[in-house]
Structure formats: structure tokens, C-alpha cells
Amino acid sequence: MAKVLYWGGHGLAVLLLTLLTFVGGIAWAAALFGTHIHFLFRFTLAYLALSLALLWLPHLLFQNNVVSVPRISNSVQSSQFLKTPAVYRLMNRDFVTPELHSVARDLADHMARHFPATPRTVTYALDGNFPFFDWLPLLPHLSHNDGKALDLALYWQDSNGAYVAGPGKSPLGYWGYVDSPSDCPPRAFDLRWDLNWLQPRLPDLQLDVARTREALIWLSQDRRVHKTLIEPHILAQIGYDHPKIRFQGCAAARHDDHIHIQL
Incomplete structure (x- = not known):
């Protein structure tokens, strides 16, 4: 029984880490072999090695059909005004097609030009896709599986109306909502998490109407x-x-903490 629980626990960890980070399951399984170094250290080394490999392997295999935002190969122009929170890079969830990266880059450059005051407007990219498209869905999203979908953080301002550079109320960009009642009927289970317990603990920011409007017009x-x-x-x-x-739609996650764009 103890062995069943032991290997069942590791199997669950492999499954969850694969669904969350793409390579985490492989790294966890690899860390099970070897006893001379602490398990978590072996896992960390394997995870970092596999993540570093993803910087060049998809590019090599698919010949410029995949890039990472903003970890860009020399053949793809980047933008100083397009950023991604580090957590999405660490979890390998920031890969898109070159065309979609160009859209995000062009939007970021447009927003910085349109609002030239200091600080210059920065556009934050959130979840994109895993590096090998059409292989593994990017949970909990319903459509981030082909490199042609990317979430962008909304633009925010403080109580004085001053622009606040950052991914939003939450460091993740998600789950810090623009306060408004939902028109969707309650369901037994869906992805429209309100997270009411979290909202009072987040910074008091409001939607930057001017910037969000300009971004949506451009898109x-x-x-x-x-x-x-x-x-x-x-x-x-x-x-x-x-x-x-x-x-x-009412079955998908709330989209009043980010903008979803799709080619």
C-alpha cells in the first residue's frame, strides 16, 4: 500500500506539472533517479535544463514557426515596451507564432508612441501557448493550443488617475478584476471564478479607460x-x-482582467 501511495503521488505530480509547465513532469520523473543529491535540487536542475532547451529546440525543429514572448530569437524583432511577467517564462507558457508576436510587438510600440508621457506605456503579455503547438492544451484556457492566441493585461491607473505600469492589480495579471456584476447565471461549475476573497487584498487600481480603449481600437x-x-x-x-x-461566453473564464487576442 505504501508503494502504491508513493508512486501514485509521484504520478500525480508528473501529470500536474506537465499540464502546468509542459516540461515539469519530465523533470520530476528524471529527478526520481539518483540519490546523491537532494530530490528538489535534482528536480530544479532538470527543470532549468529542459526550459533552457526550449529556447532553441522549437525554433530548430519548426524553423521560425514558434517564438517566445519576450525571449526572442535574433531573427525576430522585439520591443522594449512589450514585457511578460517572469512566472510565464519560467512555466514555458509564453510561446506564440512569429505573426502573433509581431501583432503584440506592434501594439506595444503603438501604445508607447500614442502615450509618450513618462512613464511610457508598457504592454504586458500573459499566457500564450506551450512551445509545441497542437500537442498539449494550456489549461485552464480553452483555445491556447496552436500558437495563435495570447492574453494581454489590461491597462490600469491609480486613484489619482495616473497610469500605473505593470500587469495589473495582481502580479500575475489575472484575477484582479474590473469591478462589475456579471450577466452570466450561476452554474454548478465553470471557470468564471470571482475570487471575492482576493479582491480586497489587491491594490486599489482602476481601469485606464483611455489606454484600454486605444488598444482595443488598434486591435x-x-x-x-x-x-x-x-x-x-x-x-x-x-x-x-x-x-x-x-x-x-459564460462557460469561459472572466475576461475583465485581461484581453484575449487571436489570429
């Missing part, structure tokens, strides 16, 4: 962008609408 006019997903109450707040900007 709706860019021919490369197929659709943009966001909560309807944000569109009502900024006073803008477009056929390419859509509601993601």
Missing part, C-alpha cells in the same frame, strides 16, 4: 487579428464596440 483595425475577447461591461465603460471584439 480591431489590425487585419492580422481575427478576434478579440473581453467582457461586455468593459466595452460599455470605454464606449467602443466592433464586430471583431466579442464576449467569450
Whole structure:
């Protein structure tokens, strides 16, 4: 029984780490072999080695069909105004196609030019995709599996109306919502987590209407962008609408903490 629990626990860890980080399961399994070094140290070494390999392996195998935001190969131009929180790079969740990276880069450069005051506007990319597209879904997302989907943080300001550079209320960019009641009926289970216990513990920031509006206008006019997903109450707040900007539906996660763009 003890062996069943032992290997069952490790199997669960492999499964969860694979779903969360792509290479974490392999690193955990590799760390099970060897006894001369502490297990967590072996796991960390294996994880870092595999993550470093992902910087060049997908690029080598797929010939420029995958890039990392903002860990960009020399063949893809980057932007100083496009950033990604370190957690998404560490979890290997920041890979997109070169075309989608170009969209994010161009948006970031446009926003920095359109709002030139100090500090310059920075666009934050959140979850993209795992490096090998069409192989493993990026949970809990429903459509981040082909390199053509990327989440962008909203733009925020403080109580005095001053722009605040950062991914949002939360360091992750997610889960710090623009406060508004939902039109979706309650369900026994869905991805629309309110996280009411967390909201009072987050910084008191408000939606930067001007910047968010400008970003959505730019995205709706860019021919490369197929659709943009966001909560309807944000569109009502900024006073803008477009056929390419859509509601993601009541079954998906809330989109009033980020913008989803898709080629």
C-alpha cells in the first residue's frame, strides 16, 4: 500500500506539472533517479535544463514557426515596451507564432508612441501557448493550443488617475478584476471564478479607460487579428464596440482582467 501511495503521488505530480509547465513532469520523473543529491535540487536542475532547451529546440525543429514572448530569437524583432511577467517564462507558457508576436510587438510600440508621457506605456503579455503547438492544451484556457492566441493585461491607473505600469492589480495579471456584476447565471461549475476573497487584498487600481480603449481600437483595425475577447461591461465603460471584439461566453473564464487576442 505504501508503494502504491508513493508512486501514485509521484504520478500525480508528473501529470500536474506537465499540464502546468509542459516540461515539469519530465523533470520530476528524471529527478526520481539518483540519490546523491537532494530530490528538489535534482528536480530544479532538470527543470532549468529542459526550459533552457526550449529556447532553441522549437525554433530548430519548426524553423521560425514558434517564438517566445519576450525571449526572442535574433531573427525576430522585439520591443522594449512589450514585457511578460517572469512566472510565464519560467512555466514555458509564453510561446506564440512569429505573426502573433509581431501583432503584440506592434501594439506595444503603438501604445508607447500614442502615450509618450513618462512613464511610457508598457504592454504586458500573459499566457500564450506551450512551445509545441497542437500537442498539449494550456489549461485552464480553452483555445491556447496552436500558437495563435495570447492574453494581454489590461491597462490600469491609480486613484489619482495616473497610469500605473505593470500587469495589473495582481502580479500575475489575472484575477484582479474590473469591478462589475456579471450577466452570466450561476452554474454548478465553470471557470468564471470571482475570487471575492482576493479582491480586497489587491491594490486599489482602476481601469485606464483611455489606454484600454486605444488598444482595443488598434486591435480591431489590425487585419492580422481575427478576434478579440473581453467582457461586455468593459466595452460599455470605454464606449467602443466592433464586430471583431466579442464576449467569450459564460462557460469561459472572466475576461475583465485581461484581453484575449487571436489570429
